[in-house]
Amino acid sequence: MRSGTVAVIGKANAGKSTLVNVLVGEKVAIVSPKPQTTRDRIMGVLTREDGQIVFEDTPGIYRSRNALTGLMMKTTERTAKDVDAILFVHDGHAGLHEDDISLMKKYLALGVPMIIAYTKTDIMPKEKIPADVKALYEGGVEADVFPVSARKGKNLKPLADALLALLPEGEPLMPENVVSDRSERFMVGELMREKILLKYEEEIPHGVAVLVNTFEKQENGTYRIALDVVCEKKNHKAILIGKGGRALKETASFARKDMEKLLGAKVFLTVYVRVKEDWRDREGLMRDFGYRDGE
Ligand SMILES: Nc1nc2c(ncn2[C@@H]2O[C@H](COP(=O)(O)OP(=O)(O)OP(=O)(O)O)[C@@H](O)[C@H]2O)c(=O)[nH]1
Ligand SMILES: [Mg+2]
The missing domain is CATH 3.40.50.300 (P-loop containing nucleotide triphosphate hydrolases)
Structure with missing residues (x-):
């Protein structure tokens, strides 16, 4: 093989x-x-x-x-x-x-x-x-x-x-049941970012990072997940949240459905929006948010 x-x-x-x-x-x-x-x-x-x-x-x-x-x-x-x-x-x-x-x-x-x-x-x-x-x-x-x-x-x-x-002749590099090197915790943050990419205009999603602060499986099998959506500007925060919080609620609920599909369980999701100016140009912050250069 x-x-x-x-x-x-x-x-x-x-x-x-x-x-x-x-x-x-x-x-x-x-x-x-x-x-x-x-x-x-x-x-x-x-x-x-x-x-x-x-x-x-x-x-x-x-x-x-x-x-x-x-x-x-x-x-x-x-x-x-x-x-x-x-x-x-x-x-x-x-x-x-x-x-x-x-x-x-x-x-x-x-x-x-x-x-x-x-x-x-x-x-x-x-x-x-x-x-x-x-x-x-x-x-x-x-x-x-x-x-x-x-x-x-x-x-x-x-x-x-x-x-x-x-590819070279040889035994499999990964166990048969492995499909990805990423954790469910990582995917949950990515699913939120995907819905933000789908819902908002160009400039906003590109300046967004999603941090997974809490990812806990409860005794009854449900998950408690808390995310920080970090954006670059105060006005972006206002747009992300929307009038009366409606936009954020919609985006989060859309993401939550995918998370429940991924985890096969009910999810209780909390999302906070925070502003960190110019995080995309600040090496330290980027690394804190999990972005590395592929090493
Ligand atoms: N019609 C059609 N659309 C496709 C096909 N493959 C991808 N798309 C669409 O093309 C867009 C980009 O797809 P992605 O898979 O995110 O592209 P990518 O190359 O990974 O993009 P980056 O991660 O931004 O570099 C999405 O809207 C997809 O649904 C295809 O075979 N047919
Ligand atoms: Mg891609």
């Missing part, structure tokens, strides 16, 4: 986390239509009879504007160098541009075996696919391209087969 690690790399919002979730068959990473949803390296494990693929989902490539995005890009760079293969995720629906080709070539140059997943084929004209594959080939991108739809579950088996074939 074969077994090894695969870094999942690509532009922000390309569909990396969605693809990892569907390949491993469980939600290990949150997903949203906004770029920079994933902030940290997250492991998702696919175990089959003939082998195991340990995916490392990474923060999408994005022009760095603050210390947090700088840290996120470092995580992605480190991950790409430290694996058996790279799965480069390209958003077919967003079109193929010069910078996509140069990005793919940059990762090919690392000398790590690489495969391209050309995703979101469910929302684009099919006849564009061969033209783009040809353009990649003519642009000097020497890698196999797999058109897929993570949303519709299309063509995923051939992609997983091709990835597995790139």
Whole structure:
């Protein structure tokens, strides 16, 4: 059998986390239509009879504007160098541009075996696919391209087969029942961040960190969870909370439903909103909030 690690790399919002979730068959990473949803390296494990693929989902490539995005890009760079293969995720629906080709070539140059997943084929004209594959080939991108739809579950088996074939012979790296390296406690904070990404405009979610202060299983099997939503500005706090607390109540209740699904139990959720100005530019605070550079 074969077994090894695969870094999942690509532009922000390309569909990396969605693809990892569907390949491993469980939600290990949150997903949203906004770029920079994933902030940290997250492991998702696919175990089959003939082998195991340990995916490392990474923060999408994005022009760095603050210390947090700088840290996120470092995580992605480190991950790409430290694996058996790279799965480069390209958003077919967003079109193929010069910078996509140069990005793919940059990762090919690392000398790590690489495969391209050309995703979101469910929302684009099919006849564009061969033209783009040809353009990649003519642009000097020497890698196999797999058109897929993570949303519709299309063509995923051939992609997983091709990835597995790139991995070394060996025993599984992770126990059979492990799908992620992240705790339920971590996921609970991420689910809240996902709902904030979905509910509020661009600027607000990108300045939000979620801290899990309490994560307790009670004797009767229910959970008591308390979260701090940290934002950067007083007016952001006001928007997050909304008139009479309505917006926050809605977001929290939406997140709570997902937490209950994850934990298989009733959740009592408390959320506080706090302001910490410019936390995304303050190294110490970022680390306090759990963001590291992928080491
Ligand atoms: N139609 C369609 N939408 C998709 C597909 N895969 C992902 N999406 C959507 O694309 C958006 C981004 O998906 P993510 O999986 O969060 O993308 P990502 O590459 O992990 O993004 P970052 O973590 O921000 O770098 C979400 O709205 C997804 O629902 C797909 O196969 N088809
Ligand atoms: Mg992601």
